[in-house]
Amino acid sequence: MRNQSVQPLERIRELAPYAPGLSIDEIRAKYGLSQIIKLASNENPLGASPLAVEAIRAEAPGVFRYPRGGNPDLAAALSARHKVSPERIAIGNGSDEIIDLCVRMLAQPGEDNIVCFQPCFSIYPIQAAIAGVETRRVPLNSDFSFDFDALLARTDDKTRIVFITTPDNPSGYCPPLADVMDLCETLAARRPRALLFVDEAYMDFARAEKNHSLLANHTFPDNVAVCRTFSKSWGLAGMRVGYAILPLPLADAFWRARLPFSVNILAEKAALAALKDIPFREATLRTVHSGRKFLQEGLRGLGCEVLPSEANFLMFKLPAGSITATDCFEALLREGIIIRPLKSYGLPEHMRVSAGNENENAIFLKAMKKLLGGK
Ligand SMILES: *Cc1c(COP(=O)(O)O)cnc(C)c1O
Numbered sequence: 184m185r186n187q188s189v190q191p192l193e194r195i196r197e198l199a200p201y202a203p204g205l206s207i208d209e210i211r212a213k214y215g216l217s218q219i220i221k222l223a224s225n226e227n228p229l230g231a232s233p234l235a236v237e238a239i240r241a242e243a244p245g246v247f248r249y250p251r252g253g254n255p256d257l258a259a260a261l262s263a264r265h266k267v268s269p270e271r272i273a274i275g276n277g278s279d280e281i282i283d284l285c286v287r288m289l290a291q292p293g294e295d296n297i298v299c300f301q302p303c304f305s306i307y308p309i310q311a312a313i314a315g316v317e318t319r320r321v322p323l324n325s326d327f328s329f330d331f332d333a334l335l336a337r338t339d340d341k342t343r344i345v346f347i348t349t350p351d352n353p354s355g356y357c358p359p360l361a362d363v364m365d366l367c368e369t370l371a372a373r374r375p376r377a378l379l380f381v382d383e384a385y386m387d388f389a390r391a392e393k394n395h396s397l398l399a400n401h402t403f404p405d406n407v408a409v410c411r412t413f414s415k416s417w418g419l420a421g422m423r424v425g426y427a428i429l430p431l432p433l434a435d436a437f438w439r440a441r442l443p444f445s446v447n448i449l450a451e452k453a454a455l456a457a458l459k460d461i462p463f464r465e466a467t468l469r470t471v472h473s474g475r476k477f478l479q480e481g482l483r484g485l486g487c488e489v490l491p492s493e494a495n496f497l498m499f500k501l502p503a504g505s506i507t508a509t510d511c512f513e514a515l516l517r518e519g520i521i522i523r524p525l526k527s528y529g530l531p532e533h534m535r536v537s538a539g540n541e542n543e544n545a546i547f548l549k550a551m552k553k554l555l556g557g558k
Contacts, residue, residue: 216519222537223523227418232463238456250448266401273437276445278412278425283310289343290316299346302528307346327354331366348382353535355492371406380408385494387416417457422450471495474538481548496537
């Protein structure tokens, strides 16, 4: 009987298992391919920063030691970069850890709620479910833009966090900064206990960052958290480092609540080195901007409907009357090309492709042309 054996909490048993898809090695073996092109996870098309790789090698003999608590060197570097006091900086094992801790630090299980769009980045509702916190969803507009009035209307006195992703995943939509500021002010007036969590994971790739980003304008209102990650533009997804500027009381609580050593020695050194690798950073942004444009024009040329994107990926829909998204995804897999179907986001007809390097983008487009009947 259930209540007489070791059983996790019901809300944990009910979680859907994370479906990571086949690994590169599995796909290579399954289809007998030598080369795999992965454009599924918005990773850096140029790989890792050479300075970061060097720093990881140099630090390797030191891994027998525990990291210093609080990642002070990285906090200092980020404080200088973003012109904000180091006390307000939270650093985590990926921004995922910061999102998770914010939910757990702010929301009372079984009582409070978070509010976010549908679809959105899956970590917000998943971490809320793990914490026993209700998620309230608000549909996106039909063009995938944000209805902030609807978002506000879904909040109540029990709302502790409102999540927005800007640029958004999976659409690439990026609201103007003025709209985000309005949302922040209205939320502060109407729901003084609620945090506006602004996830800027992809903001580096926006064409005019200053017109969209709180961080780029060094604007950090007291009811707002802004997070960024080293996983995308900095090329360190596998090292797991993210950071956020939090309201002071929350930042203080963060360092008490976080596992003391969740950001390891190699990750901290790699992040510090990456921040200094300006040529790599510039090459990354150039590659993403030109790749995004090339893919957008190419896919549109094939009759696909492509959403405008400020991120390092594009969301698109195949031409009406052609193949299904699932068939397209599987056909690409057989060619060794991995993109992201968006069924799990509730968008069965859409797919997302990351901007790769020049060669990867060309191979992907060529395969799409073949699939869609072009020559
Ligand atoms: C990739 C991504 C992140 C980054 O997560 P990490 O844990 O830092 O790797 C955060 N938010 C969104 C919306 C993302 O797509």
